[in-house]
Amino acid sequence: MSAMTQIDLAQSNALFNNYGPRALRMVRGEGVFLYDDAGKQYLDFTAGIAVCNLGHADKGLAEVIAKQAGTLLHTSNLFLIPGQVALAQKLADLAGLAEDAKVMFVNSGTEANEAALKLVRKYHASVAGKARTKVLSLPNAFHGRTMGALSLTPKAAYHEGFTPLVPDCVTPETLADVLTAIDEDVAACIVEVVQGEAGVYPLATDYLQALANRLHEVGALLIVDEVQTGVGRTGRFFAYEQVGIQPDVVTLAKGLGNGVPVGAVIARESVAAAFSPGSHGSTFGGNPLAMAAGNYVVDTVTAKGFLDGVCQVSVALEQVLRRYFTNVSGRGMMWGFDVADAKTFAKQAVERGLLVTKCSPTRIRIVPPLILREEHVERFESIVQKLA
Numbered sequence: 502m503s504a505m506t507q508i509d510l511a512q513s514n515a516l517f518n519n520y521g522p523r524a525l526r527m528v529r530g531e532g533v534f535l536y537d538d539a540g541k542q543y544l545d546f547t548a549g550i551a552v553c554n555l556g557h558a559d560k561g562l563a564e565v566i567a568k569q570a571g572t573l574l575h576t577s578n579l580f581l582i583p584g585q586v587a588l589a590q591k592l593a594d595l596a597g598l599a600e601d602a603k604v605m606f607v608n609s610g611t612e613a614n615e616a617a618l619k620l621v622r623k624y625h626a627s628v629a630g631k632a633r634t635k636v637l638s639l640p641n642a643f644h645g646r647t648m649g650a651l652s653l654t655p656k657a658a659y660h661e662g663f664t665p666l667v668p669d670c671v672t673p674e675t676l677a678d679v680l681t682a683i684d685e686d687v688a689a690c691i692v693e694v695v696q697g698e699a700g701v702y703p704l705a706t707d708y709l710q711a712l713a714n715r716l717h718e719v720g721a722l723l724i725v726d727e728v729q730t731g732v733g734r735t736g737r738f739f740a741y742e743q744v745g746i747q748p749d750v751v752t753l754a755k756g757l758g759n760g761v762p763v764g765a766v767i768a769r770e771s772v773a774a775a776f777s778p779g780s781h782g783s784t785f786g787g788n789p790l791a792m793a794a795g796n797y798v799v800d801t802v803t804a805k806g807f808l809d810g811v812c813q814v815s816v817a818l819e820q821v822l823r824r825y826f827t828n829v830s831g832r833g834m835m836w837g838f839d840v841a842d843a844k845t846f847a848k849q850a851v852e853r854g855l856l857v858t859k860c861s862p863t864r865i866r867i868v869p870p871l872i873l874r875e876e877h878v879e880r881f882e883s884i885v886q887k888l889a
Contacts, residue, residue: 525851530557533870533877535856544880546867547856551697551729551835554756555801556870562759562797569793577784584792588765591799592753595738596767599747603773605766606787610728610754611645613764614691616781617750618649618667620768621689621722624775629720633688634669639679642672643698644691644726653691656698676708683715689722689750694740697729700864701837702830706744713746722749722772728764729835732756733802733871736812736833743832756802756871761794763787802871811871814878818869821882825889834873837866846888855884 529536589604625633638653652670725748730740754764822829826838840846843859860866
C-alpha cells in the first residue's frame, strides 16, 4: 500500500467541504469498472458524471496522452495549436449548422456556457445591431455553477448566498411560459435536449421545435447545452440531431476529453464573428494535451459502428429498467428512474458493487460508459433486481 493510500483521506482537513464526506476511494479503473483502495470492483454507472464515455484506462487514449505529454503540454493561445485546427474541423462538420461553424475551446462545461452567454450578448450588440441582453433558460435546467451559468440554473438551493446573480438571466415558471416570454428583447434561450440534473427527462420534440421556431422568428438565438448529452451519450453525436432542431450555438464538455478537461463552443459563422480578438480567452483552453485527447475521443466515437453499438445496448438497458422501476425516462446511455428512497438505493447499490447517482430524494440517474456491453447490462440487472 502506498503512502498516499495510508492517509485517512476522508478526514483530511486540507480539503474544502463543498462535496461533503466521501467514503469511497477509487484508485484504479478498467473499462466499465472502478476499483477502490481495498481492491473491490464496482460496475461504474456514473462514468465520472457522464464524462468517461470510453470507460476507464482506455489503452489507445493512454498512449495518446503519454505521447503528447512527452512532446508538448502547453503553449497558450499565443500560438496556433495544430490539434485545435483538427478537432475544430471535426466538430464543425459534425455539428451540421445552418452556416459554416466555428469552434472555440475552453476547459469545462460551465466555461462553455459562460462563453456562450457572453457570445450571444456580444452578437446582438456588435453584429445584429440591436443590443439585447435577456437570456432565457428552462424550468429544471442545469447549466453550471459559475456566476453566469448559475444565473441560468433555476435551482434556489444553488443560488443561496450567491445573489445578486447576473441580470437579465430569466427562467419563466413553466415551459409554456418560456414560449410566451420570447420577444424581440430576448437575445437567446439555452436548452438541454435531455434535462440531466433534473432527473434525465427528454424534452418533447414538438416543444423543442416550437421553441426553436419562435426564437428564430424574433431574431433570437438558440443555444443547445450538449455538455452532458453530447459526444454520443444519447446514441447520436449530438442529442439535437434526434429532435430536428438547428442550434445557433452549441456547448460541449464532459465526454469530449474522457476525463481530460476540455470544453468547446460551436457557433454559426456569423455568430462566432462577434468574438473579435480580445473578446474572450482562456489560458488553458485548447492546450495540446486536451486536443490530443479530444481528437482521439471524437475519432473513436464517430468510427463506423460505434454509435450503432450504443443504441443496441441501450435497448437492452431500457428493457431492464422498465422491468423493475417506474417513471423510466432517458435516451441512449442516459436514464433516470424512480425509487422509494434514492439515498438508500445508492448506498445499497454500492454495497453490491454498483455505482449510481442520486438526483433527487426519489430519483436515480445512470450514465454508464458508452462501451457498455450486454453482459454488463446482465450484471446490472443481477444487482438491481435485489434492490427494486
